[in-house]
Amino acid sequence: MHELRKDILLGRWVAVLSDSKAPSEYDLSFMDRKEDGRCILCKNRENETPHETASIRIPNTPADSPGWWVRAVPSFRPIFQIEGDLGRKGMGIYDMMNSIGANEILIESPEHGIRPEDMGIEQMIRVLTLYRDRIADLERDSRLRYILIYKDSGKDAGEIFSHPVSFLMATPVIPKTVKDELDNAKQYYSYKERCIFCDIIREELRVGDRIILETRNFIAFCPFAAQLAFESWIIPKRHSCAFHEVTYGEIEDLGLILMSVLKKLRKIFNDPPFNYYIHTAPNMVPRRDHWHTLGEDYHWHIEIIPRLIRTSGFEWGSGFYILQTSPENAAKYLREVE
């Protein structure tokens, strides 16, 4: 089994695969990946994938058969596995545990060459509903502490399938970036007795120049101190810590604003590589330290990061980023594009 190891210095966990790659297996010519024209994620090949964990499909069509609009299947080469116990243990001065968790591929469409945001709002609602349902399902496993849903678009953003997909990773630890966000939101809440995200929403609506788009339930904006240029966030106006508490009415609205921001980025940069991911509350574990405010101090949101620059030793060594376009200007460009 793969193992999880804790970085004793930064408190960050990493997964170490048991079948180590040899140096010759690393492909440094990233851009040269070829598809062989046969995609196992397309419709009519359902019985060649692992069994689906969920789908939204034509009523009465059986699982693992055609008739689906969106479909979740376990990863072909999972990093985390669902069977087993955590097996936490020490190893010399270091700490490790088993790689318990889940990896799923969330297939966004039966069609190979299309994106959900081009198929219309109905399909986008199905994609977001699949996200919600998978989180709600996996949240019940008490060994899992966090469920991250993310998307990679473009080879430079780590894309590995040309079929439109998102991914789900459920981990037995809270990942460091999320933990930092939770810790700081909690600290702010202790000091102000207000949700830091609700304060950000009020401030952004008051100032206005970093807003890309506002709908009934959401705002899309470029954060004041974004990590990357043209980074865009979508956040619900209603305080809610967990993505899977989103309502049907909100999902439609979310679909529209997400489609709109993705299309704006695509138009402005001629289809740039990008990632997005959902930051939601960790799984509810009674008496967990982070959780004793019962969700009042956290607020789910989606972060969209276009990959416009190469990171250098400066960013890797420092965690300090340089924005070549200010968030105010980025929002203006994004507002103005059709």
Added chain:
Amino acid sequence: MHELRKDILLGRWVAVLSDSKAPSEYDLSFMDRKEDGRCILCKNRENETPHETASIRIPNTPADSPGWWVRAVPSFRPIFQIEGDLGRKGMGIYDMMNSIGANEILIESPEHGIRPEDMGIEQMIRVLTLYRDRIADLERDSRLRYILIYKDSGKDAGEIFSHPVSFLMATPVIPKTVKDELDNAKQYYSYKERCIFCDIIREELRVGDRIILETRNFIAFCPFAAQLAFESWIIPKRHSCAFHEVTYGEIEDLGLILMSVLKKLRKIFNDPPFNYYIHTAPNMVPRRDHWHTLGEDYHWHIEIIPRLIRTSGFEWGSGFYILQTSPENAAKYLREVE
């Protein structure tokens, strides 16, 4: 002037450039950058760069003239500027300050197409001595809190000059990654009353299977929970918090071990893109919180990170990394290469 903004959520600072790039100015075809064959960093063009801040050169040759082996010059387009005050202020709910600091290009050789590790130990000693001297000089400016020296090799690692160079960035805040390392090292010290890095060195020497190379004064090893596959660290066996306290004898030894690891990586991966950077103690500021143990809780080191994979939304959204080669196997491959 550019400005520094604080991410209210993560406590991380970012620099926002005052002359925002338009979307059309982002070059997404990263690999297509061309050199025009005329390099301003080569010898005999000294009067076309900003005035050198330091150099190691033939005795009695004047500054900004030929005769140098290594040379530091201010950046052509600095992110940080040395003149002015910090001007800390609030902006709505957010915090910002002026972009005070220093950016320098550390030219590693007068020859365009050569690397210092191929020029022999004498040249590598000069490069490391220039690193040391620039840190020692800038450390005296009380507005500067941190000095990061780093190197980008290969376009995929953010390289912007084909001439062999390193960079120096001096910032008025401690960058987040460094602060996390300092905080955790300090916490470990409080608990154990030992330097965490000294403990890591003892553990690595005891176990042995992650050691790449050991010299009189240094070890090179693949960390137990590295962030990236084949990540390699070089660390002095003698406890020392600050790089610029390195002695002449140690610099020679450091040059040899650094050259050796760089050559091993180059051979094993056929010249991969990589970054390295020095993590050293922040500038001494009396009564600073991090510093009341007078350096007993921190230990300088060099981190070398080959850029073998593309990061995806998983890494960006979580800070959780996946190692496709275990540190033990990576060290073995590196030990075995000539």
